[in-house]
Amino acid sequence: MRRSVVALARRALVNALRRPQFLAPLVLFPSLFLAINVGGLGATRQLEGFPVVDGFLDYQLAAAMVQSLLIGGVTAGIAAALDIEGGFFDRLVASPTPRIAIVLGRVLAASVIAFFQVVYFLVLGLVFGASIKGGVLGVACVLAIGVVAGTGFGAIGVLIALRARNASTVQGIFPLVFVVLFISSAFFPLDLLSAPADTIARYNPLSFIAEGLRQPIAFSNKAGPVIEGLLAAAGIAAVSIGLSLLALRGRLRRA
Amino acid sequence: MRRGLNEILRVPAGALPGVIAPTIFMLGLAAVFGKAASLDEYQGVSFLAFILPVGMLQGAGFTGAATGVNLARDIERGWFDRMLLAPTPRPVLLAGFVASASLRALLPASFLLIVALALGVGWPGLLELSIAALLVMGLAAAMACYATLVALRFRTQQAAPLMQIGSFIAVLFTTAYAPRELLSGWLGAIADVNPVTHVLEGVRQGFVGDVTWAQTWPALLSVTALVLVLGALAVRGMRRQGL
Numbered sequence: 064m065r066r067s068v069v070a071l072a073r074r075a076l077v078n079a080l081r082r083p084q085f086l087a088p089l090v091l092f093p094s095l096f097l098a099i100n101v102g103g104l105g106a107t108r109q110l111e112g113f114p115v116v117d118g119f120l121d122y123q124l125a126a127a128m129v130q131s132l133l134i135g136g137v138t139a140g141i142a143a144a145l146d147i148e149g150g151f152f153d154r155l156v157a158s159p160t161p162r163i164a165i166v167l168g169r170v171l172a173a174s175v176i177a178f179f180q181v182v183y184f185l186v187l188g189l190v191f192g193a194s195i196k197g198g199v200l201g202v203a204c205v206l207a208i209g210v211v212a213g214t215g216f217g218a219i220g221v222l223i224a225l226r227a228r229n230a231s232t233v234q235g236i237f238p239l240v241f242v243v244l245f246i247s248s249a250f251f252p253l254d255l256l257s258a259p260a261d262t263i264a265r266y267n268p269l270s271f272i273a274e275g276l277r278q279p280i281a282f283s284n285k286a287g288p289v290i291e292g293l294l295a296a297a298g299i300a301a302v303s304i305g306l307s308l309l310a311l312r313g314r315l316r317r318a
Numbered sequence: 319m320r321r322g323l324n325e326i327l328r329v330p331a332g333a334l335p336g337v338i339a340p341t342i343f344m345l346g347l348a349a350v351f352g353k354a355a356s357l358d359e360y361q362g363v364s365f366l367a368f369i370l371p372v373g374m375l376q377g378a379g380f381t382g383a384a385t386g387v388n389l390a391r392d393i394e395r396g397w398f399d400r401m402l403l404a405p406t407p408r409p410v411l412l413a414g415f416v417a418s419a420s421l422r423a424l425l426p427a428s429f430l431l432i433v434a435l436a437l438g439v440g441w442p443g444l445l446e447l448s449i450a451a452l453l454v455m456g457l458a459a460a461m462a463c464y465a466t467l468v469a470l471r472f473r474t475q476q477a478a479p480l481m482q483i484g485s486f487i488a489v490l491f492t493t494a495y496a497p498r499e500l501l502s503g504w505l506g507a508i509a510d511v512n513p514v515t516h517v518l519e520g521v522r523q524g525f526v527g528d529v530t531w532a533q534t535w536p537a538l539l540s541v542t543a544l545v546l547v548l549g550a551l552a553v554r555g556m557r558r559q560g561l
Contacts, residue, residue, distance in 0.1 A: 088479065095487065102505030103495035107354045238342050245346030251353075260349035 064161045071160075071168025075142060076175060089135050089176070090183055097127040097187075100250065112254045116281045117194060124188045125277035126249040128205075129269060131180045132213045133240045137233065139173045140220025144230040156315065166307045170218050177213020181206055193280065201279030208275045208292045215300035218307050225310040249273035271295035336380040337426045344373035344430060351495065359497045363526045370434045371521035372494045374450065375514070377426025378458035379485025385419040386465020386481040393473045409553050415466060416459045416549070423458030424451060439525065446524025449534060453521045456541035457514070461485045463548035470555040488514045513540035 079086055097120075105119040116122045146152050155165055185195070185202060195201050223233050244250070246260045247269035256264055264270050275292010278285055348366040355365035427450075435441065442450070465481040472480070491508045492515040493501065501509055509515045520537020523529050 091483070095483075095490070099490050099495065099505070102502045103500070104351060104354055105502055106357060106359070106496065106500045107351070110353055110356065238339055241342055241346055245342075245350055250350045255353045257349045257352040 064164055067160050067164035068167045068171055071155075071164055072171035072175065075139075075169055075172035078142065079138075079172070079176065086138070086176075089131050089138060089180060092134065093127040093131040093184075094187065096130065097123055097184075100126070107251075107255075110255060113252055114282070118192060120188060120191060120193045121196075121281040122277065123250070124184055124193055124280050125273045126244075128181055128184045128209055128276050129212070129247075129249045129273050130240070130244055131184065132177055132209060132216050133244065133269075134237075135173060135176055135180060135213055136216025136218075136220040137237055137240060138220070139169060139176075139217040140222075140224045140233040140236075141230045143169050143221045143224035144227060144233045147224060148229055162311060162315065163308060166218070166221055166304070166311055169221050170214055170304060170307070173217020173220070174210050174214040177210050177217070178206065180213065181209035188280070195280050196282055197279030197284040201284050204279045204284065204289045204293075205276050208272060208289070208296050211293060211300055212272050212296035215296055215298075215303050218300060218303035222303055222307040222310050225307065225314050243267070243269060247273060268295040268299055272299075336377060336384055336422075337429050339380060340373040340376040340426050341430060341433060343376060344369055345433070347495070354496065357500065359499045361497075361526075364439065366434055366437060367439045367525045368522070369495070370430060370439060370525055371450065371518055372489060373430045374427040374454050374521060375457055375489045375518060376485070377430060378423040378454045379461045379489055380482065381423040381426065382419050382458045382461025382463075383465045383478065383481040383485055384422075385415050385462040386467075386469040387475055387478045389415060389466055390469040390473065390475045390477060393469065394475060409549075412463070412466060412549065412552055412556065416462045416545075419458045419462035420455040423454050427451065427454045442524035443529075446529050449529060449537075450521045450524060453517050453537055453541055456538075456545060457517055460541060460544035460548050461488075463545065463552045466552040467548065467555050470552070470558075488512065489518070492518050494518065513544055516540040517544075 100123050101120045107113060108116065108119055108122075114122075152165070156162070185205065189195070195205075197204060220233065223236060224230075227233055246263040247267040248256065248264045249269055253261060253264055253270065271288075271291045272295050273292075274288045275290075275295070278288040278292070344366070347369055352365040354360070355363060355368060360368060431447075461484070464484050468477050468481050468484070471477075491505065492512050493509055498506060498509065516536040517540050519533055520541075523533045
C-alpha cells in the first residue's frame with residue numbers, strides 16, 4: 064500500500080510541475096495580496112488593540128500562508144477532478160491498486176506542495192525584512208502547522224472532486240476560499256474585525272491555524288497558540304481525509 | 319456587441335462570477351479592515367464607502383477579461399475564422415467586443431452599489447454616479463482591449479489567468495485600500511504612475527465627498543488614454559494575425 068501511495072503522490076507532483084498554470088496561483092495571488100496589504104495597510108498597526116509587532120509584514124505572512132494553502136487545496140481538487148473526467152480514476156479502480164491509496168496519494172502530494180508553499184513565504188518574508196522571532200524552533204512549528212493544514216485542505220479538495228466529478232464545479236468553489244478567509248483572524252486581529260465577522264472568526268478553525276502560524280513568526284514560541292493551530296489543522300486533516308475515504312467508497316458503490 | 323450582450327440574456331449564470339467575486343472582496347475587505355477607517359487620513363469616511371469604487375473597477379476588470387476569454391474561445395472553435403470572411407473593418411470588430419464589455423460592466427457595478435447602499439453607504443448623487451459609471455465603462459473597455467491583445471497572442475482560453483491578473487494588478491496597485499498618505503514608499507510610487515489610480519479617485523470622489531473638475535479630468539484623460547493605447551495595440555494584434 065505504501066508503494067502505491069508514494070507512486071500516486073509522485074505522479075500527482077510530476078503532473079503539477081508539468082502544468083505551471085495550476086501552481087502559479089498558489090503563490091502568485093497570495094504574494095500580490097501580501098504586497099498590497101503590507102504596502103497599503105501598514106499604518107493600521109497604530110490602531111488601538113493591534114498587537115505590537117516589528118513590522119506589518121511579520122503579521123501578514125501567516126495570512127498569505129493560509130491563503131496559499133487553501134488555494135493549494137482547491138488545486139488538488141481540480142487535479143483530482145481532471146483525473147476522474149479523463150478516465151484515469153476508472154483505470155486505477157480497475158487495477159489492483161488499494162482503493163485507499165487513490166485518496167492518500169493525492170493527499171500526500173498536497174502535503175509536499177504545502178511544505179514548499181510555507182518555505183516560499185518564509186523565504187519571501189526574510190528577503191523583504193521580516194524576522195522569525197521563534198528562530199529555528201519557530202520555523203519548525205510553522206512548517207508543521209502549514210504541512211498539516213495543507214494536507215487537510217488537499218483532502219477537502221479531493222472530497223469535493225469525488226462528489227462533484229468535474230473540474231468546473233471544483234473550480235467554482237474558489238471564491239469560497241476568500242469568504243472563509245475573510246471571516247477569520249488571518250488578516251487582522253480578532254478584536255478589530257467588524258461584526259459579524261468577529262463572532263464567526265472566534266470559532267473558525269482558520270483563525271487558530273493563522274494564529275498558530277503567526278505566533279512563532281511575529282511574537283515568540285509561546286506554546287498555546289502553536290498547539291491550538293496544530294490541533295485545528297490536524298482536526299481538519301483527520302475529518303477531511305475520513306470524509307474523502309467515505310466519498311470514495313460511495314462513488315465505488317455507485318459505479 | 320449584440321452577440322456579447324446576448325450571452326448574458328441566454329446564460330445569465332455566466333455573469334455571476336463577475337458579480338460575485340467583486341462583491342465577496344468588497345464585503346470581506348470591509349469586514350476585515352473596516353476599523354482602518356478610524357485613522358485620521360480616511361477623514362471620517364467609512365471603509366465600505368472607500369472601497370466600493372475598488373469593487374466596481376474590479377468588476378470592470380473581470381468583465382473585460384471575460385471578453386478576452388470569450389474571444390479566445392471563439393478562436394479555438396473556429397468561429398473567428400468565419401468572421402475573417404466578412405468585410406467588416408477590424409477596428410469595428412474590436413469596437414463590438416469593447417462596447418459589450420463596457421455595457422456588461424454596469425451589471426456588477428450596479429449590484430455592488432445596491433449592496434453598499436443597503437449597508438449604509440450614502441447616496442452619492444446622479445452626477446456623481448454618472449461620472450462613476452462612465453469611468454467604470456471606460457476601464458472595462460480598456461481591460462477588454464488588453465484581454466483581446468492577450469487572446470490574439472496566445473489563441474487559447476488557458477491564457478485567462480494572464481488576462482485576469484492584468485486587471486487585478488492595475489486596480490489594486492493604486493490607492494485601493496488606503497489614501498495616498500498612508501501608502502508605503504514603493505506602493506505610493508507605483509500608485510503615482512499608475513493611470514488607474516486617477517480612474518479610481520475619479521470613481522471614488524462622489525462616495526467620499528464632492529465631485530470636482532480637478533479630480534474628474536485626470537480620470538477621464540487616463541481612461542481615454544488607456545482605451546486608445548490598448549485599443550491601438552489590439553487592432554495591430556488583429557492585423558498581425560491576419561485578421
